Amino acid sequence: MARWMSCSATAPYPCRTKPATPCCWCPSACPPPPSAPPRHLLLAVEDHPFQLTPPARALAPVLDALACPITPVTVLPLHHPLAAGEAGLRAAQTCGLATMLLSAKLRRVVGVRPATGIGEAADTLEADLVALLDQGHGWVHKMFSGSVIADVLRYSQVPVLLLPVVTE
Numbered sequence: 001m002a003r004w005m006s007c008s009a010t011a012p013y014p015c016r017t018k019p020a021t022p023c024c025w026c027p028s029a030c031p032p033p034p035s036a037p038p039r040h041l042l043l044a045v046e047d048h049p050f051q052l053t054p055p056a057r058a059l060a061p062v063l064d065a066l067a068c069p070i071t072p073v074t075v076l077p078l079h080h081p082l083a084a085g086e087a088g089l090r091a092a093q094t095c096g097l098a099t100m101l102l103s104a105k106l107r108r109v110v111g112v113r114p115a116t117g118i119g120e121a122a123d124t125l126e127a128d129l130v131a132l133l134d135q136g137h138g139w140v141h142k143m144f145s146g147s148v149i150a151d152v153l154r155y156s157q158v159p160v161l162l163l164p165v166v167t168e
Helices: 060-066 086-094 099-103 112-123 138-145 146-157
Strands: 023-025 041-044 070-076 107-110 129-134 160-164
Touching: 023 146, 060 099, 070 086, 070 099, 070 112, 086 099, 099 138, 107 112, 112 129, 112 146, 146 160
Parallel strands: 041 070, 041 129, 070 107, 129 160
Antiparallel strands: 023 160
């Protein structure tokens, strides 16, 4: 984790040599890398099932050892039923990322754009690490298609951990 947290923003989108591996991106607006591990991790989820790649699941022992709270967050449109998000929560609880997720409660942000809602939740929760699910598609696609990942990376004040998911 310390190696990931020491990265810096040198490109508009972090490129990986192996697309299925996790990647941490630290925005230039971030304060210097912390000497302590994260105190609160925000995991952004959509309202549908997902599976992490094996390299992403390999982070489980590290996250379990950190023992920091992990809060799954979903951002919903204004007129969406508040019951939404449960499929993403169940996937988060069973994806193998961290034992702490088994008892996690879903936090819903309503009526804002996804990247804005993720940023607001990170501020409210005082999360010092945001984890996003990365479905692939390549960094060029993300930068020019208006993706949530690109927006979060562009405006985040804290490091962002990209967790690749299995795509079908």
